[in-house]
Amino acid sequence: xxxxxxxxxxxxxxxxxxxxxxxxxxxxxxxxxxxxxxxxxxxxxxxxxxxxxxxxxxxxxxxxxxxxxxxxxxxxxxxxxxxxxxxxxxxxxxxxxxxxxxxxxxxxxxxxxxxxxxxxxxxxxxxxxxxxxxxxxxxxxxxxxxxxxxxxxxxxxxxxxxxxxxxxxxxxxxxxxxxxxxxxxxxxxxxxxxxxxxxxxxxxxxxxxxxxxxxxxxxxxxxxxxxxxxxxxxxxxxxxxxxxxxxxxxxxx
Numbered sequence: 001x002x003x004x005x006x007x008x009x010x011x012x013x014x015x016x017x018x019x020x021x022x023x024x025x026x027x028x029x030x031x032x033x034x035x036x037x038x039x040x041x042x043x044x045x046x047x048x049x050x051x052x053x054x055x056x057x058x059x060x061x062x063x064x065x066x067x068x069x070x071x072x073x074x075x076x077x078x079x080x081x082x083x084x085x086x087x088x089x090x091x092x093x094x095x096x097x098x099x100x101x102x103x104x105x106x107x108x109x110x111x112x113x114x115x116x117x118x119x120x121x122x123x124x125x126x127x128x129x130x131x132x133x134x135x136x137x138x139x140x141x142x143x144x145x146x147x148x149x150x151x152x153x154x155x156x157x158x159x160x161x162x163x164x165x166x167x168x169x170x171x172x173x174x175x176x177x178x179x180x181x182x183x184x185x186x187x188x189x190x191x192x193x194x195x196x197x198x199x200x201x202x203x204x205x206x207x208x209x210x211x212x213x214x215x216x217x218x219x220x221x222x223x224x225x226x227x228x229x230x231x232x233x234x235x236x237x238x239x240x241x242x243x244x245x246x247x248x249x250x251x252x253x
Contacts, residue, residue, distance in 0.1 A: 030236075087234070185207060214229045
């Protein structure tokens, strides 16, 4: 990571300092900085021969539930070994400074909550939670068994991770919360995302005319325009510098 300071527009610093309502939308990029591979990254080890789209669909689970469960067991291990990075921690600090703050994430790793973010909307679920395949009800615990995947002790349904797979719809309730938060914000940040995955990619289109859009990403995304601020680089570098520039005299606990 470069040690060169990030050029942050003074107008953005002032806008953030005086904002009453900020929404942040994060994608796989911020998790990749913690060492969590995205679905589209090359699989490693025994999983190298599989296409992620063969493993992250309801159809794949019906075909071979054991294979899919074991793949997610591997991914859970990666997630459990990862730690929130400086970008996650800067968003926690930002939330503490602002009257209203909503964090919308496409990531399923739970790192934002582990970092300390409070008001988090998980669009695609959480890999560390488990639910019934038949009806989506969350299951907290089940008896140890040799069967893979295990079954719900109440209904006998096979268990699966509580994530949104390809060819599945997002929760209407969760999506509605994200859209409502977006419509009222003063500043909307899109961080570490390609801007291509729907419906998250359409959220910036919902911001009101007076709201400002901020894009933080190593590469230009479809959301970038002359009306938005584009800070090029990794979240783990840019977000701490933005927070420090905005609240330079903040007391540390």
